[in-house]
Amino acid sequence: MSSARTTITDHLNQCHTSPLVHLQSFKSEFTLPSSSDLSLSYRQSFQAVIRHQLWLRDRTAEYAGLAASACDVDDVAVAYPADNSPDLFLSLLACMSLTVRPHNNDIGDGDTAKVRVLPAMINTRWTPTEIERAIGTTDGMHTCNEVESLTLLVYGRGYEQRANDTVGLLRIKGEKCIALQLEEFSFDYASPRGLQECSRSEVVEGATSREVSLSNEDAVILFTSGTSSPRGAKGVRLSHRSLYVQALAKTQSPCQYDTHTKVVATTVPLFHVGGLSSALGVMLGGGSLMFPPATGKGFQPSSILKSIADDESTRSANTLVVVPAMLHALIEYTKQQSPVFPNVRLILVGGQSIAGNVYINTRRMFPNARIVQTYACTEAGSSITFEDLGFATNGSSGGTPPNNNSVSGTSCVGYPPIHIQVEIFDQKSRHMPLRNGEMGIIGTRGPHTMSGYWSRGENNATFLSEADWMLTNDLGMKDPQSGKLYFCGRANDVIRTGGESVLANDVEAILMQHDDIIECAVFALPDEQFGECVCAALVLKQGTRSEMEDASDLLQRIRKHCSRHHLSGFKRPRKVFLFTPALPRNSSGKILKHEIQRKTLAESVMQRSRL
Known part of the structure; x- marks a missing residue:
């Protein structure tokens, strides 16, 4: 394992002329953002992260009882049941910065600074029983008597009851747990006009020019859907390096996140690997995360459409990260008016392939957008391949869906970025690569893959090597001529819905x-x-x-x-x-x-x- 100690959060402490966070506000239905919008520059965001760091360390020390305990409290999980917000993202960055053992000159000192915490992103649709099963220790027992665990359930607005119910379930098992409301420090630093704090000469021009050596220590726990685990969702340990290389891939072709990128930050939850990786990609590219006002739980078409409304003052979003079900919802919401949103320049589609009427209507609704289809999984840290569907041809606002099926029922998902290797393996032996054109299990390797699965209360010191192939549970094949990857279905009985x-x-x-x-x-x-x-x-x-x-x-x-x-x-x-x-x-x-x-x-x- 690498001795590098740099965390992905360290890359926030840089200067860009665009704000990192933009909180949009709207006057009425389908109107442009008002002048009361608030923004946080990269420097202001980093100041808020420091506040979150101190708060997390203080709460950890307070509830772990370090002064009175003879145990080495080395299993501290910060679980986040919360909707996407500026402070959820900034608190997560703060928590990820605490996953690497601190240096002497880091924030804090004494016992408080010795605590290493690990964030775990909670699916906000889970019930308390499902949350408890995901973050609790195996059978409520620790395999190492010298290690004591603590769980901080840091909940967002609207999740207090669910957090408290989960705490009750964990305490029944004898586990130390406390529910705390997510602090909203970002409003203490926000500026009404996104005031800049650095000159153009100070701007860091993208992440690609910098040599970085990031830590291979675990940075975050994201959960699978539980497709191969009898206990349900499995925790996936992703390192700082994995998060970095996958976010960096989004600053390169075909996504090309840069200082002009303004992503709607509320479409894909941060507990999904695609949502987190996209937000980090925006940060590395020097772009902005646009937060429209919350109008309810779940995907809200009206709020998203206001966020992307064309705006000469550049306060509207121009990039969408979605699944096809979200595009369908946007289309249905506007079918009586059939509006066009020329401001959108990129639509990143994950979860499932975009096809049929959804593809045609998306082209009509977003005539200037490049559409990029992705194939991803949590264990790979986000996208394994990208298929660039390009722009509407010949100025057409419609167009036919891509006819890219090499075999009936398959979907072309494109090529991997430069740091990712993809091969197809025999389903039975699971170690023999197949020739192009043959169907088998999709495998991948590189610095992007997970460190391993998270077992609370057990030894998590094992690491998947970059030289090791990580096999998915998906079937695929490579096109004999182009080498593109085709997704052929699930190797086990899984339903992908929304x-x-x-x-x-x-x-x-x-x-x-x-x-x-x-x-x-x-x-x-x-x-x-x-x-x-x-x-x-x-x-x-x-x-x-x-x-x-x-x-x-x-x-x-x-x-x-x-x-x-x-x-x-x-x-x-x-x-x-x-x-x-x-x-x-x-x-x-x-x-x-x-x-x-x-x-x-x-x-x-x-x-x-x-x-």
């Missing part, structure tokens, strides 16, 4: 707790808005209320059942289909989900299907 991943087994386990259900199978069907939607095929007991009611009522009862059993909203079925007398199975007794998908594909969500 940018989230859902493990079918998780949903099936909850459904089988319903008294009226004999057997079930959870699967995906195509959905224009969400890419894929979670569907359930059910066999019900005869004569029950569930069997007699219509599909709409049954669906609502199934979703309420899932809610009572602490299943997140995005995991709950959106369509149900009834089978009698049993689900189709093969000779080995395994349920044939492909047969279920074939039979249900033509069914409407409002139809009661009896197959």
